[in-house]
Amino acid sequence: MIQDIKKQFPFLSQEKNGQPLVYFDNACMTPCPLPVLEAVDKYNREFFSCGGRSNTHFGRQIDNKVAETRELVAKFIGAGTPQEIIFTKNTTEGINLVARGLNLQAGERVLVSDREHNSDLIVWQVLQKERGIELVILPSKSDETFDLAGLETELQKGIKLVSVVYSSNLDGYTLPVEEIVKMARKYDALVMLDGAQAVPHHAVNVKKLGVDFLAFSGHKMMAPSGTGVLYGRLARLEKLSPLLSGGHSVKDSHYDNYEAEDIPARFEAGLQNYGGIIGLGEAIKFIKQVGFDFIVKQEFELNYFITRELKQIGGISFVGADDPKSRGGIVNFYHEKMDSHQLSIFLDESANILTRSGRHCVHSWYNSRGVKDSIRVSSYFYNTIDEAEKLISALKKILGLV
Amino acid sequence: MICLAAFIVFAIFGIFSATHRRLAKEAFWCVLRRVTFKPCQASIGEILKGKIVGWLLRRQSRWAGWVHRYFEVFSWIFVAITLISTFYTIKGAYYYARYGTCNPEHPEQCLISTQAALEKGIKNPYYCNDK
Numbered sequence: 001m002i003q004d005i006k007k008q009f010p011f012l013s014q015e016k017n018g019q020p021l022v023y024f025d026n027a028c029m030t031p032c033p034l035p036v037l038e039a040v041d042k043y044n045r046e047f048f049s050c051g052g053r054s055n056t057h058f059g060r061q062i063d064n065k066v067a068e069t070r071e072l073v074a075k076f077i078g079a080g081t082p083q084e085i086i087f088t089k090n091t092t093e094g095i096n097l098v099a100r101g102l103n104l105q106a107g108e109r110v111l112v113s114d115r116e117h118n119s120d121l122i123v124w125q126v127l128q129k130e131r132g133i134e135l136v137i138l139p140s141k142s143d144e145t146f147d148l149a150g151l152e153t154e155l156q157k158g159i160k161l162v163s164v165v166y167s168s169n170l171d172g173y174t175l176p177v178e179e180i181v182k183m184a185r186k187y188d189a190l191v192m193l194d195g196a197q198a199v200p201h202h203a204v205n206v207k208k209l210g211v212d213f214l215a216f217s218g219h220k221m222m223a224p225s226g227t228g229v230l231y232g233r234l235a236r237l238e239k240l241s242p243l244l245s246g247g248h249s250v251k252d253s254h255y256d257n258y259e260a261e262d263i264p265a266r267f268e269a270g271l272q273n274y275g276g277i278i279g280l281g282e283a284i285k286f287i288k289q290v291g292f293d294f295i296v297k298q299e300f301e302l303n304y305f306i307t308r309e310l311k312q313i314g315g316i317s318f319v320g321a322d323d324p325k326s327r328g329g330i331v332n333f334y335h336e337k338m339d340s341h342q343l344s345i346f347l348d349e350s351a352n353i354l355t356r357s358g359r360h361c362v363h364s365w366y367n368s369r370g371v372k373d374s375i376r377v378s379s380y381f382y383n384t385i386d387e388a389e390k391l392i393s394a395l396k397k398i399l400g401l402v
Numbered sequence: 403m404i405c406l407a408a409f410i411v412f413a414i415f416g417i418f419s420a421t422h423r424r425l426a427k428e429a430f431w432c433v434l435r436r437v438t439f440k441p442c443q444a445s446i447g448e449i450l451k452g453k454i455v456g457w458l459l460r461r462q463s464r465w466a467g468w469v470h471r472y473f474e475v476f477s478w479i480f481v482a483i484t485l486i487s488t489f490y491t492i493k494g495a496y497y498y499a500r501y502g503t504c505n506p507e508h509p510e511q512c513l514i515s516t517q518a519a520l521e522k523g524i525k526n527p528y529y530c531n532d533k
């Protein structure tokens with residue numbers, strides 16, 4: 001099955017120096033399969049036009065496609081209505097839209113976990129400086145899992161918004177979001193989830209969860225780059241101020257006033273990435289075809305295999321939880337004697353294996369733990385055990401240098 | 403030291419290509435240690451080392467381990483050889499401009515000696531010391 005799936009990804013069939021590409025940087029970006037590429041190409045070639053305001057048949061075609069995709073996204077994440085789906089350019093924009101749009105006041109408290117991507121940390125630090133909000137960072141327990149008791153203690157002191165990562169890009173750990181949302185509700189706090197690493201990898205249902213906001217990126221789930229979604233409960237969106245204003249976000253304007261568009265257009269000012277949005281729709285259809293059962297199973301098998309093999313190589317330390325079951329498709333580690341950047345470059349240059357090295361935009365976690373950096377292997381359903389074996393064999397060869 | 407080696411190589415290539423000029427600039431800042439290394443970015447030294455050792459690894463070369471271990475030493479040797487040859491090139495160019503030969507003591511050993519220098523040199527091998 002995987003080989004058939006793989007054939008749908010032109011990017012993955014490339015070779016360098018006679019070696020097939022092994023792509024293990026899926027937590028950063030995922031390649032587009034043929035249906036996505038073809039849909040975007042078709043848009044650019046056949047009905048490229050001005051969406052949202054053009055009365056040509058092409059303009060209408062775009063509007064229809066965008067509306068279809070909005071519906072598809074809504075169903076995919078279990079939203080109540082397509083109105084609750086706002087197209088953005090990435091997760092970061094979605095989080096910023098909420099952070100700025102809530103109009104938080106001085107002294108209001110926002111809680112984040114201690115393993116947030118910079119996308120869900122820096123904006124709060126900026127608001128701390130600009131508006132005097134209070135940022136609460138909740139430390140993980142000693143086994144790197146989420147501290148629910150600690151959350152309750154903070155909620156009792158008063159929290160306006162809990163904004164946490166759903167599944168972490170640091171170690172793949174999925175937070176107990178159901179319990180988090182339930183607890184936050186008890187204390188009247190809003191909840192926003194950073195779903196960048198969750199939505200592409202396992203089933204998410206915002207309605208069942210009862211979450212207020214969920215942001216995620218299309219380019220981590222096989223859609224073209226520069227695509228993203230912010231889900232917001234309608235009642236919450238009605239109270240949210242837009243991040244951008246301008247064309248398409250108003251019904252009418254005068255020199256001294258304007259009339260805001262309805263939701264979601266109100267939040268989508270300016271011409272949009274229509275090709276990308278259409279591609280996102282196709283990517284979702286592709287995921288549905290593959291199915292989350294298969295995705296979860298495949299990622300776990302890969303994670304289990306890679307973890308087991310890495311444990312046999314000396315000098316390796318893992319970032320985050322030890323158990324591969326709790327780490328989705330991510331294995332993040334460092335070697336005591338070889339620099340992570342160097343290791344990643346060696347894998348690329350010697351074996352055409354792409355990984356990611358550095359601090360994975362969770363600098364704060366590395367700084368607090370005194371870990372310099374690490375190398376992250378992140379898989380998706382099209383990765384195979386054969387590729388994982390290649391990775392391990394290349395790693396052994398490289399680490400044999402030290 | 404790899405930064406200096408990279409700077410020299412890229413500066414020479416940079417005469418012909420804008421890409422290499424950019425790399426030369428990066429290597430230059432690396433030499434001056436003014437690069438603010440971001441934790442998520444590999445240095446130009448790591449990238450070059452990765453390319454060289456990676457190439458050797460691909461060829462199953464036993465040299466890979468050596469080059470990896472003694473990369474700094476190899477970089478020093480490379481820079482020393484480059485600096486010495488640069489010194490002699492400049493010296494030769496200076497002699498050529500002044501005397502019409504890059505080797506005034508033995509103009510016949512310099513491929514680009516002018517006819518006049520050759521004639522004068524054969525008559526008086528130490529003519530450059532002539533006042």
Ligand SMILES: Cc1ncc(COP(=O)(O)O)c(C=O)c1O
Binds near residue numbers: 092093117119
């Ligand atoms: C958990 C998480 N949050 C946020 C982001 C930011 O995503 P984007 O750059 O698409 O906004 C990422 C990207 O790696 C991520 O992994």
